[in-house]
Amino acid sequence: MKCAEVQNKFIALQDGMLNPVEKHKIEEHLQTCNKCQWLYAMLTKTDQYMAYEKQQRSPDFLANRILASLPTHAAKQSINLQLTRLQKIAALLLVAIGLASGWLLGNMVYTTDHSFSTSVTDEFNLGSDIGAFEAFLLNQ
Amino acid sequence: MTDKELLKRIRQNDPPANRELVNAYQQLVYTTSMGFVHNSHDAADITQEVFIKFFESLDSFRGDAKISTWLYRITVNVSLNMVRNERKRKYSLEIKDIDIPAANDTNYDKELENEQIKNALSQALAKLPKRQQSVFVLSRYNDMSYHEIAAVENISVSAVESLLYRARRNLQKYLKNFYEKNYK
Structure with a gap:
């Protein structure tokens, strides 16, 4: 077999997934090839190192350190929550103000329109009065 | 106690519930982060950051997934960020920087060898694409099943299988190059 x-x-060898014949061939090669033997040993040691890291327990102080950092966060959250509530109230107020201004503006426009149309009508009446007056004068 | 009950108590600002959560999941987060950063100091920092982020994201956590799945996701993201920042800072322990051990000091020999392997592992893992890296760590350091990894990574089981295979092949290739270059 080639390297x-x-x-x-x-x-596959590490996972034990080789059939006996293949396994035997590879083991035979490993016994005669220093390069492959060395590489396989390094890879196996790397695997063992990962297993060692996996077994490391988290430090005893860590839970307290984490918990100590959480209240600050909880306070921040409550401030955020209050801000969100205030923002909601502000948004509602703005909508209410907008609606009220719209209603007031609408009323003002209506009043102006109405007085304008009334004045036009008055003018028209005046105009017809003038016309009537002219007709009266002509008749005289 | 179920995840939902625990979450309910945490949302009601019940401090003992916070402690229960940290005690239950601290080791899981620590071990996962260890798989990415390979040192206890950074792993502890990541663990703390993960829990803070978990509490920050409580409002957006609907409870469809398990708490552990959510914590794994945060851990993977925080750890990958740290690895990326470390790479930017070009942090690495070069072989030339290691002191030559005393002749009969077997403990020192073992320590040195571990340091070399740790260095090789960090650099080889950091070379893997992010997804391969996280799938590999979740599988190797947390003994998670393909289904569990698929849930964390939000991908199919077959994708996990394929990513894990490629991760192992690539890791072997990078380790081989590293060892041949530095230690042969």
Whole structure:
């Protein structure tokens, strides 16, 4: 077997996924090839190192440190919550003010329109009065 | 106590519930972050940050997923960010910086070897694409099933399988290059 072929089977060898014949061939190669033997040993040591890291317990002080950092956060959250509530109230007030201003403006426009149209009508009446007056004068 | 009950108590600002959550999940977060950063100091910092982020995101957590799944997701993101920042700072322990051990000091030999392996592992893992990196760590450091990893990563089970296979192949390739270059 060539080195590349053997090295390609390292994962399967580590996982115990090789059939007995393949396993035997690879083990035979490892006994005769220093390079592959060395590489396989390094990879196995890396695996063992990962297993060692995995077993590391978190430090005893950590839980208290985490919990001590949370109240500040809880306070922040409550401030945020209050801000959100205030923002909601402000938004509602703005909508209310907008509606009220709209209603007032609408009323003002209506009043102006109404007085304008009344004045036009008055003018028209005046105009017709003038016309009537002219007709009266002509008749005289 | 179920996740939902615990969350309900936390949302009601019940301090013992906060402690229960931290006690129940601290080790899980610590072990996962260890798989990314390979040192206890950074792993502790990440664990603290993860819990703060968890509490910050409580409002957006609807409770459809398990608390552990949510914590894994945050841990992966925070850890990957730290690894990225570390790489930016070009942090690495070069072999030339290690003191030559005394002749008969076997403990020192072992320590040195561990330091070399840790260095190789950090650099090789950091070279993997993010998804491969996180799938590998979740599988190797947390013994999670493909289904659990799929839930954390929000991908299919077959995608997890394929990512994990590629991660292991690539890791072996990078480790081989690293060891041949530095220690042969």
